[in-house]
Amino acid sequence: MALTESTMKELGSALPAFSLPDVVNGRLVSPEDFADRKALLVMFICRHCPYVKHIEHELARLARDYENTPLGIIAISSNDACAYPEDAPESLKEQAQRLGFRFPYCYDETQEVARAFQAACTPDFFLYDAGRTLVYRGQFDDSRPGNGKPVTGRDLRAAIDAVLENRTVSADQKPSAGCNIKWKAAR
Numbered sequence: 001m002a003l004t005e006s007t008m009k010e011l012g013s014a015l016p017a018f019s020l021p022d023v024v025n026g027r028l029v030s031p032e033d034f035a036d037r038k039a040l041l042v043m044f045i046c047r048h049c050p051y052v053k054h055i056e057h058e059l060a061r062l063a064r065d066y067e068n069t070p071l072g073i074i075a076i077s078s079n080d081a082c083a084y085p086e087d088a089p090e091s092l093k094e095q096a097q098r099l100g101f102r103f104p105y106c107y108d109e110t111q112e113v114a115r116a117f118q119a120a121c122t123p124d125f126f127l128y129d130a131g132r133t134l135v136y137r138g139q140f141d142d143s144r145p146g147n148g149k150p151v152t153g154r155d156l157r158a159a160i161d162a163v164l165e166n167r168t169v170s171a172d173q174k175p176s177a178g179c180n181i182k183w184k185a186a187r
Helices: 050-065 089-099 112-117 154-164
Strands: 039-044 071-077 105-107 124-128 134-138 177-180
Touching: 039 112, 039 154, 050 089, 050 177, 071 154, 089 105, 124 154, 134 154
Parallel strands: 039 071, 071 105
Antiparallel strands: 039 124, 124 134
């Protein structure tokens, strides 16, 4: 497994605009769908990556835990599905249904959304406050496949809780780490 870290996009950056299809129901999803939410979490994940597989059950639990809060959640897969068929929309739909994801899981076929976010790896997390300003970009927690640390989502949960409780999110943020986004070859 080649390890790639997130780019650590500048805090205070504005949320990029986008509209992508949800792999489960085909509905177009955009940040405007969460305009009434105090915070918005955008996650870049996929199906085949061992780093995502390592935390996928806890991602589903995190969504259940925050379901009745003012947190919106969107997951996006931007991997080249031709080169990585396990990350094709039909396969992502199976993953979402198997895990009971309670958030839209979108497919970024053009990879333009991943570029706008400066997403680099799966998983990669971006948390925005009510003004849709980036307040957290970093790891889920310290757990990685094989390191023996429990998967808790501690770092991301602390950032979410701070936003929801009107506290400042700690600037001490560690990069997320995982598989690189599978970019399409230049044609």
